[in-house]
């Protein structure tokens with residue numbers, strides 16, 4: 538099939554490349570000309586394991602193209618995926634849908650034959666209805682269908698998640714588009730992916746409900762970790778003990794810093810805001826949002842205690858600053874709350890991240906990037922393990938820092954407390 542992905546970011550690029558790898562002709566469109574030029578030169582603008590190889594392979598065999606000509610790309614395609622950003626609106630908690638509606642307006646000018654317009658962007662329920670209205674202004678009803686196909690891939694595991702999804706959700710209000718969408722995904726369905734066909738609004742809500750539930754699970758175990766810390770219990774035992782119950786399941790039960798990233802923070806806020814429009818109070822999700830906000834403050838208080846309330850002039854190292862491992866994405870990472878706070882309190886901060894320095898941290902006083910773990914930790918007073926990269930899992934701190942014994946605050950519980958203590962370092966972790 539001929540596909541067009543509008544928005545060549547984490548979702549549009551990964552799903553576009555994977556669709557082309559399944560044998561479809563795909564044009565990835567972006568308004569960011571630098572991004573398109575990079576991709577046309579075989580360079581991938583984001584860090585995602587395995588993506589570069591797939592881009593080069595499918596670009597070479599001409600099933601994958603990159604363009605900034607939205608009009609031409611839409612005319613040439615049968616199915617158009619909207620994959621642009623839906624961040625939180627400034628000064629509000631609802632989703633800013635301006636990018637989605639702008640793209641819908643552009644598409645509406647280029648419908649030359651029947652096309653399916655699919656929202657892969659995470660959009661609040663009723664957005665599909667609005668897109669339909671925009672398209673109807675310039676086109677007859679039988680010339681298009683608007684479908685919701687929420688994306689569940691995780692950054693860092695995106696190719697695997699796209700290729701072997703737990704489920705594929707299609708929200709469609711007509712048979713013609715349902716059938717075509719199912720046949721598009723048939724190669725994945727035949728490999729065992731569950732296919733769920735729903736009304737369009739239901740598919741839109743499934744995405745937000747999923748993310749809110751996962752955010753709730755993380756927040757729940759983070760609160761339980763606080764109780765463990767006060768009572769000498771190891772939260773890891775609790776995670777295993779409750780996770781073994783099949784009704785609960787063990788995933789997303791790892792205590793750590795506040796959840797961040799490009800999805801959970803904005804999607805939990807947006808679902809609350811959407812529900813309010815329908816006069817429904819999602820009190821549980823509201824308290825998850827509050828608890829998560831409080832979490833960074835709580836961990837900062839803990840840092841203050843660990844340093845005996847003397848943060849000024851302390852050398853603090855962050856190992857990893859992204860919201861999770863295997864991505865370069867900094868959106869809403871808890872490090873963006875913690876680092877500026879510590880800098881304001883007079884700390885001297887160094888950080889190392891396997892994906893390099895971050896523009897988000899460039900302008901913060903006394904914050905510098907170093908390009909190796911050794912340089913990051915050697916003269917430090919406190920080393921904070923913030924992101925769970927494999928690169929950090931087997932560091933021999935003793936050999937890296939022969940002269941100085943710093944304190945280690947392991948926010949991901951990746952080290953054995955006894956091993957670290959035996960090397961002569963003071964060690965703190967989460968909920969144990």
Ligand SMILES: NC(=O)c1ccc[n+]([C@@H]2O[C@H](COP(=O)([O-])OP(=O)(O)OC[C@H]3O[C@@H](n4cnc5c(N)ncnc54)[C@H](O)[C@@H]3O)[C@@H](O)[C@H]2O)c1
Nearest residue numbers: 544545546547548567568569620621622623658659688692
């Ligand atoms: N990142 C994830 O892990 C993830 C997972 C599932 C769902 N989502 C959802 O997918 C959507 C996209 O997220 P993302 O992380 O890929 O965003 P992103 O910011 O990485 O990419 C969006 C891209 O859209 C482009 N764009 C904006 N307006 C455009 C226009 N008019 N024409 C052409 N291109 C345009 C931008 O230049 C950008 O490259 C969001 O709604 C997000 O919630 C993201």
